[in-house]
Amino acid sequence: MPGLSGICAYSVFVLRMALCYRARVLFAKENVLSLDIISFFSTHPKGDFMERGKLRLVMGNMFANKTGTIIHAIETMRTFGHKKVLIFTPTTDTRAGKGAIKNYNGQSLRAVDLLANRPNNALRIIRKEEAGMGSKFHTIVFDEVQFFSPPRVFYRLTDELLRLGYDVLASGLRLDFRGEPFGVTLSLVGLCESMQQVTLLASYCAKCGNPAHLPQRLLNGVPAPYLSPQVKVGGKESYEARCYDCYELPGRPRAS
Numbered sequence: 267m268p269g270l271s272g273i274c275a276y277s278v279f280v281l282r283m284a285l286c287y288r289a290r291v292l293f294a295k296e297n298v299l300s301l302d303i304i305s306f307f308s309t310h311p312k313g314d315f316m317e318r319g320k321l322r323l324v325m326g327n328m329f330a331n332k333t334g335t336i337i338h339a340i341e342t343m344r345t346f347g348h349k350k351v352l353i354f355t356p357t358t359d360t361r362a363g364k365g366a367i368k369n370y371n372g373q374s375l376r377a378v379d380l381l382a383n384r385p386n387n388a389l390r391i392i393r394k395e396e397a398g399m400g401s402k403f404h405t406i407v408f409d410e411v412q413f414f415s416p417p418r419v420f421y422r423l424t425d426e427l428l429r430l431g432y433d434v435l436a437s438g439l440r441l442d443f444r445g446e447p448f449g450v451t452l453s454l455v456g457l458c459e460s461m462q463q464v465t466l467l468a469s470y471c472a473k474c475g476n477p478a479h480l481p482q483r484l485l486n487g488v489p490a491p492y493l494s495p496q497v498k499v500g501g502k503e504s505y506e507a508r509c510y511d512c513y514e515l516p517g518r519p520r521a522s
């Protein structure tokens with residue numbers, strides 16, 4: 267009969283074997299997914315060495331001209347840099363597709379609608395567009411990145427695009443109406459190599475005129491409570507920019 271120490275040693279051995287097996291399964295899954303995406307682009311001619319692309323992240327408050335900022339960057343790239351740029355915009359329903367990104371005064375650029383909960387569809391669309399024009403894009407743009415979900419899938423998609431040599435320009439809301447991180451936006455800082463690649467845009471407080479970092483949601487003209495849904499698409503009728511002093515959030519839970 268084995269002693270108590272023998273039983274303990276055997277249990278540790280079994281546990282270690284189980285952990286090793288699980289690690290191998292996870293490792294295999296990661297690599298299969300990764301190889302799938304790489305092979306997606308393998309039909310395109312490319313050099314022996316593909317330099318990793320760069321991420322530029324434009325994030326900030328509502329009414330801070332985020333979309334206007336990326337429209338300016340895209341036009342500069344296209345006009346003066348002769349770069350090929352593909353723009354994606356998230357939709358939750360393709361039937362209501364908008365097909366464009368638009369700034370506050372109506373200036374717009376054509377964009378490809380991408381289902382918000384299927385961000386990886388971007389890979390198929392990029393391949394198809396590139397096959398049609400016979401060359402690769404230089405930059406892939408995503409507007410309103412906070413709506414893409416799950417955030418981890420969008421993060422990995424961005425990493426794959428960078429590894430494949432594309433530059434990525436992403437724009438999104440940093441904080442939701444609760445003043446909390448909104449979707450993937452803040453996480454994308456993890457793919458930047460320098461804070462110079464990050465632009466943080468504020469608006470002006472609708473109450474006092476100071477720099478405003480928070481989107482104040484209004485419900486029938488008064489601040490919406492904390493327990494309202496995170497996503498409620500709207501404009502000036504249901505949101506205004508506010509500074510930290512003027513921002514109100516009824517029902518805000520206390521840190522404990």
Ligand SMILES: [Zn+2]
Nearest residue numbers: 471474509512
């Ligand atoms: Zn204020």
